[in-house]
Amino acid sequence: MLRVKNLRKTYAMAEGRVEAVRGVSFDVDPGVFLTLLGPSGCGKTTTLRCVAGLETPDSGEIYVGEQAVFVGNRGVLVPAYRRGVGMVFQSYAIWPHMTVAENVSFPLVHGGFKVPKSKVNEKVRKALELVGLGALENRPAPLLSGGQQQRVSLARALVYEPKLLLLDEPLSNLDAKLREEMRLELREIVRRLKISTLYVTHDQEEALVLSDHIAVMSEGQILQQGSPRDIYLNPQHPFVANFVGSANFIDGAIDEAKNGHYGFAVGTALGPISCPLPSDVKIGERVSVVFRPEDVLIHIDAERSRTNMFPGVLERVIFVGKRTHCEIRSGSLLLHSEASARTEMQQGSRVVVEIPPEYVRILRSQ
Ligand SMILES: Nc1ncnc2c1ncn2[C@@H]1O[C@H](COP(=O)(O)OP(=O)(O)O)[C@@H](O)[C@H]1O
Ligand SMILES: [Mg+2]
Structure with a gap:
């Protein structure tokens, strides 16, 4: 469903170049939940933003389903709104002046996924049901708890039935107890939908609980990929052994x-x-x-x-x-x-x- 090959991204800064992503390759097979796990600054968000089309890589290749959305040496660059991916950010990015339903309907009404007006309500209701917010359709967004806001942003990413879901540390702003609850709920939702998911976190336990596959990143590179059990029980690299659990x-x-x-x-x-x-x-x-x-x-x-x-x-x-x-x-x-x-x-x-x-x-x- 997603194929990333030899992705590179450098930022030019006044104080020099930052090599944020240095030759990253991975696949997310259909229905698979893959997590990029690594410490802050290792290039997770940059990788995700390149996949979403919010950042242009220096080189490499990205395929979403059958579609080549970026091929550096062929000049292929598909804009974000035509990639068919849903994205949830750490910061929720909820519109405060809108109700829950208006927030969720945004991509269908204003965004790149317009559908006939008659279909909007039905799709919004379905997405809200999915995340357990069916009863709160008309509530103004600022009157929601952190956990509910995060669900709204998940519903908004799911409402247009994307081929691929991208989630960037979506639970980090929640307090510890709620984070654990939402973690299990998120696991339920993506398993039920069988949606291909690329998830980003620095939290090893979150990665172990949620993922089918984990790719451990450090300094812009993937050091090891495997199932949670494999990563934990058979670390192949000192960094991996230390970052996932202790050793x-x-x-x-x-x-x-x-x-x-x-x-x-x-x-x-x-x-x-x-x-x-x-x-x-x-x-x-x-x-x-x-x-x-x-x-x-x-x-x-x-x-x-x-x-x-x-x-x-x-x-x-x-x-x-x-x-x-x-x-x-x-x-x-x-x-x-x-x-x-x-x-x-x-x-x-x-x-x-x-x-x-x-x-x-x-x-x-x-
Ligand atoms: N817009 C940007 N301009 C310059 N440097 C950036 C920008 N975004 C990220 N970086 C740098 O790229 C590296 C990787 O960042 P990021 O992908 O955000 O890491 P992570 O999400 O793993 O914490 C860091 O050194 C960060 O400072
Ligand atoms: Mg990040």
Whole structure:
């Protein structure tokens, strides 16, 4: 439904050039919800605005459905209103002097998606029903809560039944509780409509909850694409491992293992760490070992009887309700663990940490 190939966009500023998007490629298949996830300033909005036609790329190609809407080297540039995409902004962009229904009907009456007058009411009603605002048609827009305003802007983007929905951090202006509610509601709506969606956020949890696919961006480039599970469980890049969830990193080198079922281990400052390895690793190859804090087990009274058990001292214990966050000192290394809040932990006590081999991933030099 959407194909973006090698997209580039540079802004010329008084203080120099900003390379906002540096060769970004991705596809959104029909009915798929794809999220561009990355920190502020990594080029998410610029990418989205290029797709919408609100920004002209320097080079690359963009196809919406069968239509080429931008092809740099062929001079193809289709204006925004002829791309058939709906867009929702972080700032809502609701007209304050209009009612809910007038706001939603705007693209059908004034915008690029004019329909016969007799059809307008029916379409507006349908869009408002979709977002759960059926009863508020005639309310003036300023009398709406933040969540309701966001729904109005979603209804306005859906009212002309776009081929593709673009959403730029649509939930960031809502308070935490409402954001979680709207997140689930949005998930319901797009799943029901099976509309192809390109979503932008810096919020990793939002991306994991909403998306079929996630593309993690940093500094104008996509570092990794995959399903939420894949991105979280098999990060291929230190940035991805750290940005989506948190991670322990330990540098080391591949070594022959004397025991354990993998045959090889990674020699590290902690000791040899066993884990699944790609078949083409070589002895001596330098790699980073990565594992999630929630996969690190802490034993208070235990022998080092299993693979990947290492002695340490609880340097810091922070109770955060759901979990207890622990920092364990082992030699020169500090390991992070998310332990069950039910386990009593004493700062300063000696413990044994266990890192189950199956949860360990290695990152090879890129
Ligand atoms: N209109 C603009 N003029 C100049 N620089 C811009 C403009 N829009 C964005 N940028 C710069 O491009 C980079 C990417 O911005 P943006 O796409 O808004 O990132 P994100 O949405 O991921 O936060 C940033 O360095 C930003 O300052
Ligand atoms: Mg942005």
